[in-house]
Amino acid sequence: PQGAEKMLIKAITGRKVPPPPGLPMDVGVVVQNVGTALAVYEAARYGKPLIERVVAVTGEGISNPSNLMVKIGALVSDIIKECGGFRGDAGKVISGGPMMGFALPSLDVPVTKGTSGILVIPEEGVIHAYKFGPCIRCGRCIDICPMGLMPSMMSILSEKGHYEDAKEYNLFDCFECGSCAFVCPSKRPIVQFIRLAKSLTKP
Known part of the structure; x- marks a missing residue:
């Protein structure tokens, strides 16, 4: 996860952010992603509030994977339709990426300012782990x-x-x-x- 804030700071500057409540500012660093920097510029220059963001719609279960500029509050179901709908049976629709994202309980949920992507996994690609075992201390x-x-x-x-x-x-x-x-x-x-x-x- 090299895109994580603390990882970036360590890799680029060699500085280590202290444990919470420590912040990057404590080591003289501020990290902003491109989307946030653009939103700050548009707010300061044009008085434009944060009303839209780029959302990546991808995965083997979507007909036309796309990067879309989406209004905050738009429903995931409408975004799926804009991308041509599902390709076959969708097993899971995930908000975010494959590692840190979470499965959506419904498509009738809105895009928020934190929605970076929508990942559609086909039914055959879903692993149904209904049971998990005890920790075996493998490390x-x-x-x-x-x-x-x-x-x-x-x-x-x-x-x-x-x-x-x-x-x-x-x-x-x-x-x-x-x-x-x-x-x-x-x-x-x-x-x-x-x-x-x-x-x-x-x-």
Whole structure:
């Protein structure tokens, strides 16, 4: 996940952002993506509020993959129609990318300022992991974590309801890239457990 803010800062400047509540400003850096920079320019120069954004619509399940300028509030269903509809049966429609995105429960949800892409996966490409196994302490998630965290411990503690204890493992340093869940041989929903712990605690 080299596009992540902390990863970029470390790779380009060699500076390490301190743990939360530390911010990039603490090491003399401000990171802005191109879309945000353009929105700030248009707001300052023309007084234009943020009313639209570029959304990438892609995946093997979409007829005509496209990059579209979409009004905030537009429905995902209308965007799918604009791209020619589904190619065959759609298994999942994901808001975001394959690693950090999340499956949409319905197509009647609006685009928000944070919607960067819509990924359509055909039915044959969906892995239905209804059951997951226990953590086998293989350490793969620890080896792959770009932040050097212990996702296994955070997810185990969250699964058992020990949310405050999960904070001892720098819970809020995790930016939910999904690498840990991708390599997990037990197919554990590690990111979902971490998100749960974050939602029920404070930094």
